[in-house]
Amino acid sequence: MSEILLQAENLVRSFAMGRRKLDVLRGVSLSVAAGETVAITGKSGAGKSTLLHILGGLDRPTSGKVLFGGKDVYAAGERERSAMRASKIGFVFQAYHLLPELTVRENVLLPALGLRGAFLRGGKLRSRAMELLEMVGLAGRASHRPNELSGGEQQRVALARALMNEPRLLLADEPTGNLDSHTGEEVLQLLFGLVAGRGLTLLMVTHNDDVAARCGRNIVLRDGLVEGSGRE
Ligand SMILES: Nc1ncnc2c1ncn2[C@@H]1O[C@H](COP(=O)(O)OP(=O)(O)O)[C@@H](O)[C@H]1O
Numbered sequence: 739m740s741e742i743l744l745q746a747e748n749l750v751r752s753f754a755m756g757r758r759k760l761d762v763l764r765g766v767s768l769s770v771a772a773g774e775t776v777a778i779t780g781k782s783g784a785g786k787s788t789l790l791h792i793l794g795g796l797d798r799p800t801s802g803k804v805l806f807g808g809k810d811v812y813a814a815g816e817r818e819r820s821a822m823r824a825s826k827i828g829f830v831f832q833a834y835h836l837l838p839e840l841t842v843r844e845n846v847l848l849p850a851l852g853l854r855g856a857f858l859r860g861g862k863l864r865s866r867a868m869e870l871l872e873m874v875g876l877a878g879r880a881s882h883r884p885n886e887l888s889g890g891e892q893q894r895v896a897l898a899r900a901l902m903n904e905p906r907l908l909l910a911d912e913p914t915g916n917l918d919s920h921t922g923e924e925v926l927q928l929l930f931g932l933v934a935g936r937g938l939t940l941l942m943v944t945h946n947d948d949v950a951a952r953c954g955r956n957i958v959l960r961d962g963l964v965e966g967s968g969r970e
């Protein structure tokens with residue numbers, strides 16, 4: 739059996755809505771083996787983004803646990819958790835989230851700057867950022883600003899940025915949601931190619947069944963729970 743990379747145990751996430759409480763996740767458990775590609779689907783508002791953020795160490799659950807490589811993510815202090823996130827997990831969001839005042843190359847480089855020893859490894863990191871830009875076909879745009887690029891190009895930059903620290907896990911939230919179908923297809927081919935080539939583990943939120951079908955497994959969220967068991 740292959741190694742379990744990510745495990746969620748009975749995740750609950752509630753939001754206070756005035757006096758009332760909105761229970762978005764009501765006990766989600768799942769496990770993802772290293773090297774798996776998994777789609778998370780469900781209706782709009784089902785809690786897909788909320789779940790992805792919690793799994794990625796970005797949002798503390800109301801209760802329940804997330805284990806990454808067997809380590810309890812939210813038991814760690816804020817610092818340790820953000821170091822874990824930066825070095826082990828790459829994120830791609832629907833709306834790219836590139837910083838407009840930085841160049842394309844600086845955006846790709848950015849996740850590495852928070853890592854220990856980044857200053858000493860500056861030259862290496864710059865050349866790694868360029869290699870990644872080559873891989874996504876945008877080396878020629880390295881000194882441009884994000885707003886000079888098309889949506890598809892910006893998402894390819896975001897993909898390069900997500901891989902900057904050589905994460906084991908890639909989390910993508912509707913990565914083609916803002917793109918037309920042709921451009922979306924190009925981004926998906928690139929994404930799946932990079933995931934396969936590097937043996938990455940992929941968790942991708944999508945509401946598109948054709949996109950979900952390209953993943954090895956589909957986890958469906960409904961009424962705050964995983965339909966079925968969430969395990970193989
Ligand atoms: N920070 C928050 N405060 C209050 N409600 C939230 C917050 N984040 C998400 N929600 C609510 O939780 C539900 C699930 O949201 P989300 O996870 O974004 O769904 P999905 O990604 O499946 O469309 C929605 O009803 C949303 O309004």
Ligand SMILES: [Mg+2]
Nearest residue numbers: 786787788911
């Ligand atoms: Mg969402």
